[in-house]
Every structure is written in structure tokens, then in C-alpha cells.
Amino acid sequence: MKCLCALPLLLLILCGATSALAQSTDATISGVVVDPAGRVIPGATIEIVNDETGVHYSGETNGVGIYTVAILPPGQYRVQVSKIGFKTLIKPGIILNVQSAVALNFTLPLGATSESITVEAGSSAINTTDGSVSTVIDQKFVENIPLNGRSFQDLILLTPGIVTNTPQQTSGLGGSGEFSVNGQRTESNSYMVDGVSANTGAAYFVTGGAPSGSLPASTALGTTQALVSVDALQEFRVESSTYSAEYGRNPGGQFAMVTRSGTNDWHGSVFNYFRNDALDANSWFNDNTVPITPKSAERQNDFGGTFGGPTSIPRLYNGKNRTFFFFSYEGLRLVQPQDVTINAVPDQTLRQSAPAPLDQVLNAFPLPTPNTPDLGGGLAEYVGGWSTPSQLDSVSLRLDHAIGDHARIFFRYSQTPSDSASRGNSQLNGTGYESPSVVTTSSYEPRTFTLGVTSELPGRLSNDLRANLTTNVNHSLVTTDSFGGATPVNLAQLQGVGTQPAYTVDVSLYSGSYALGILEGGEIGSQRQWAVVDTLGALRGNHNFKFGIDWRRLTPTVNPGSPYVSYLYFSDASVAANSVDYGFAESSTAFYPVYADFSAFIQDEWHATPHLNVSLGLRWEINPAPGAARGLMPYPWPIPQRLCQAAYHDSAVARRRRQWRPVSSLHYEMNRV
Helix, strand or coil, X not given: CHHHHCHHHHHHHHHCCCCCCCCCCCEEEEEEEXXXXXXXXXXXXXXXXXXXXXXXXXXXXXXXCEEEEEEECCEEEEEEEECCCECEEEEEEEEECCCCEEECCEECXXXXXXXXXXXXXXXXXXXXCCCCEEEEEEHHHHHHCCCHHHCCHHHHCCCCCEEECCCCCHHHCCCCCCEEXXXXXXXXXXXXXXXXXXXXXXXXXXXXXXXXXXXXXXXXXXXXXXXXXXXXXXEEEEEEECCCCCCCCCCCCEEEEEECCCCCCCEEXXXXXXXXXXXXXXXXXXXXXXXXXXXXXXXXXXXXXXXXXXXXXXXXXXXXXXXXXXXXXXXXXXXXXXXXXEEEEECHHHHHHCCCCHHHHHCCCCCCCCCCCCCECCEEEEEEEEXXXXXXXXXXXXXXXEECCCEEEEEEEEXXXXXXXXXXXXXXXXXXXXXXXXXXXXXXXXXXXXXXXXXXXXXXXXXXEEEEEEEEEEXXXXXXXXXXXXXXXXXXXXXXXXXXXXXXXXXXXXECCEEEEEEEEEEEEEEEEEEEEEEEEEEECCEEEEEEEEEEEECCEEECCCCEEEEEECCHHHHHHCCCCEEEEECCCCECEEEEEEEEEEEEEEEEECCEEEEEEEEEEEECCCEECCCCCCCCCCCCCCCCCCCCHHHHHHXXXXXXXXXXXXXXXXXXX
16 A cells, blocks of 8 residues: 555656646556466566557566556557466457557466467456446447448447437537537537547637537538548547546546557558439428429538558668558538428518618518418518538548557648538528528638657656647638529628628518528637647556646637627518617627646556456646637626627636546456456
């Protein structure tokens, strides 16, 4: 227990060392090596070889016969144990998943080291180190399951305790998360790709959790290619409860993804998935209109490929067993149909009676559909369906290099530009008010640069260092077009508030139970993350220590459309008289908050007895209220204006804390070791 009492002291030493939630995606193999009489064997050599890359990892048992080999990328391995005076044992076919903690114990028979025994059976490769609850989805499972849009949201739902909140719904992008883990808020999850945070969602509005780094990066379609394409994904793990002190910052699920690397063999793939309305029947809703509404266009082409292998230069450099690359590309071109809807639009009488220039606004609505009921109050029906286009391009390149037998380095670059368009609706059931001729185009462009260095150090130490730069830019543009016979209008020019897309103009008509409006504007937001993560592992007697630090700096930009001008008419008489019943104009300033987060932890996996493992940990987090790179500082609580209230609720209130979070768990292995 002497080592355990030193935990606070070790943590203070750690916190004073360097600035940097260390969350490695690598796996660990540990165990005990004994002789036929059950006595421990110190100094036994452990050799672990990746079957696909040929990269070697080595270790040695300490004075009590325990070994630990960390920083093992997911894959298939073979383990070799040798010691002078004993036969060599070889155990092949060891499958390691992301963040696996596998216990493999060996009993070495007496004999010559040159004699080897291959062990095909033995203890199962399960986690007997801690009591964490998690689910692993590997590459083979992903390849064999049909995925809508080739996005792995549906696979996350396979984890017990997770429910979804309208996945792939673009209207909520940047405002809320998608998954609730064990009842936690959807903005309480932590996403990691290759060991660094992927909570880098960007938003152009002040509400929601994206500016503070509470939401993951997403495409304009709401899919996960902005994190990693399924073709570049090796596997991912979802830890839903009782995870160690190594994980934290957010109290919800811990989603850890690791990308694919190249191997000694050349591998490539090409794919194209498509859908077309020529293969589909008309929908029930379209068939039940008079006259029948024809099918809206549907086109889906999801195409791309992968290519990876050893990096070699003929006659100059042979990268086999040392240097590898893996390239992935996925493109999506989607035209998505919308079933027929009934929308309220101004009738011809109201259009003709409206004075100039208000008549230009009314003519920006689609024309009424002939032979449809008059809604009264100057309104008529427009009946029709449409299709909206979307697209994305996901590119990923990863380079891996082994520096001797004790160090490995990788670099990954990814870029996923995407855009999506949607139309408004002024349906009679009151679900919206924007005219179908109003088109909202959203675009996202996240880029990531990740560098990782893993090394085995003297004294049974291992170190895992990650550095990351992520940028994400989000644009939103709202315009009108000629859909349904509408005549486009430039509201900003008409109202004299500007000619650039940094404005919002809203002209709305409320008549009876109906609401309809024309809206134009433009907004932009961005996110930038710098992250440094470092984890140090040390084997001391029966204790396997891990120390970790994580420093993350977020500098989002929130630039809402300004000025915002709104004109509301509550009757057709107000329209005819061009008398605004309620109108307002407001301006807002761009925000440049700065979030600086620091976390440190110490974790001890104590092999107390051959049948008992004790997991103890302590975590320290500093997540202060945000500052500002320039411009206005965030409002303190209570906020005197509703502007910025939602934006800084998490940061100025919930995030203003300095806390110690002790983490402990007890795990007892029922089977004999």
C-alpha cells in the first residue's frame, strides 16, 4: 500500500512538470510469467509482433514476474515469451481492439530456449484489469452492416444505455448533440479520434454547445464523415460507465475512434453505392393529391476508394516493417426528395392589392395551385414537392513509421468539405413559416492535423504524445429562388440594410392560424482547436501506473447576421395598407471567446493477488470561464441581455469549476488466472 499512499504526491509532481485528459486509443497487454511450480520468473523477455505490419514491441518481466507492454495499435498480434533455462512460448492470433486491456499469463516449461511451443488455446483475451463498461465496433463489423449514408451513427446505438435525439437532422446542427448516454445530456459526450478530442463542432449562432467544444464535428448532412469516414475507420469503442480517471471532462459517453494504417501488403478498394427514383414507386402522399403529384427527383451516389501499403522508393528505400501509408476518399452526391406538402401562400387578390415595394415580397412566394381551396384572409394553397441537393468529399491520409524497435510516429491529415440545401415550409399544420421558395444553404469544412509519437523508455516506462490542430468553418446563406413560379427578391437591397450576406431580413404574414414569411440573410462561424496530450506509463512491482495531461485551447468565432430586421403583418388589411403591426431591428457583434481547458490524472492498476485487481485513480480538471481573443468579454451571470445567454451558459456557469474527481473501482476475476 506504500505506492498508493504516494498518489497525491505523484500527482503534484505531475502537475508541476508540463502543461498539456489523456485518452490514448492504443491497447495494452499485461500478465504474469511463472515456472511449472508457480514461482514468478523475473527478467523474461516479451516480444510482441503485429502480424500485418511486422512492427516489433518488446518488454520484460519485473522482479515479481509481471510485464506490461502498452501503446499497441489495434490489430492482430503474436506474443513470444522466452527466458534462459525455459522453453519459448508463442501465442498467435491475439486480437487487440481500441483501448483494450488484455491479461495474458504464461507458464514456461523447463527446457532449452531454442525449443518453442506454440499455444493455440489459453486464457481468453478479455479485460480483467478494470470494471469499465464499453462496446467495441471493429472494422469487419462495419464492413458487413448496411449503413444508411455510410455513417456509423446507427452503430453507436448498439451500445446499451444509448438513445438517439433525431440523428442526421440538419436543422439541429451546432445546437445540440445526438446521443444521450445513460440519461446524460446530449452535449455531455466526449469524442476522440486517434487520441485527441474531436469535439470541434462549429456554429454560426450563439445558442447551443458547439462554441464551447461540447459537440463533435459534423458534416452539413449531419453525418459522421467529419470525424472519420467508415473506410478510414479501424474501429471505435464507446465507454458508457465506470471508466477510469484517464477519461473525463464530459460526464457522458467516451467515444474513441482509431483510424486505419497501412500494412506490409498492398490493399485497395473501390466502391459506388447509388439510388435513383427510376427504381422507386411514387410515394403514397404524392399519389393522393388531385391531380397526382409526380415523383420528385432522387439521386444518391456514394463513391470512393482506399489504398494503402508500405512506403517504398525503388532502389532507395524499403519501407516494409517500418513505414506505411493509408489513403481514403469518399464522395457523396445526394438529391433527396421531399413528399408533397400543402403550404400557405398569398392569393392573387392580396398580391395585386399590395402597394409597392411590398408586392415584390408577396411575389417571392410560389403561385397558388389552381383549383385549391381559398384559405381566407388573403391566403391560398400551394401544393407541391421538391428535392434538395447535398454533397460531401472526405479525404484522409495517414503515415506511420517505426523508429527502431522502441519508437513509432504517425501523422494524419483529413478534410471533409460538405454542403446541404433545404427549403422552408409554411405548411398548414404550423410546423414552419418560411416559404418553399426560401433556400437555406449550409456548408461545413473541418480540417485536422494530428501527430502522434509513442515510445518505450528505459526503466519499464512508455510514453504516448499527441498534438493536434483542427479548424472548422461553417457558412449559412438564406436566399430566394423561382420555385413554384416565385419571383426572387433581394430583401436587403429592397430595405436598404446592405448588399453583403451579413444581414437578416424577415417579412412575415400572420393570418388566422397560418404563418408564412420570406427570409434572407447570411451568417458564418468557425472553430479552431489546439490540443496537446501526453500519457506516461510505469510498471512498479504489482502496480501499473499511468500519468496523463491534456491541454486544449478553443478559439471559436460566432458571427450572427447583423443587422436583423423583421416586419410582421397580422392581417391582409395591414398588408394592403403597408402598415407594419410589429417590427424591430437589432444588431449584434461578432464574438471571439477563448476556452482553455487543462486536465491531469493518475491511474493505478494494482495486481493485488493473482485473482484480484484493484483500479484506483484521481483526476484534476481546470475548466475556467471563457475569455475573449478580442471584442466584448462574455457576460457574467446573471446575464442582463438574452443575447449570449444560451451561448455562455455552459461556459460561464457550469464550466466555472475547479474540482477533484476521485475514481475508483474494484474488479475481481472469478476464473483462475
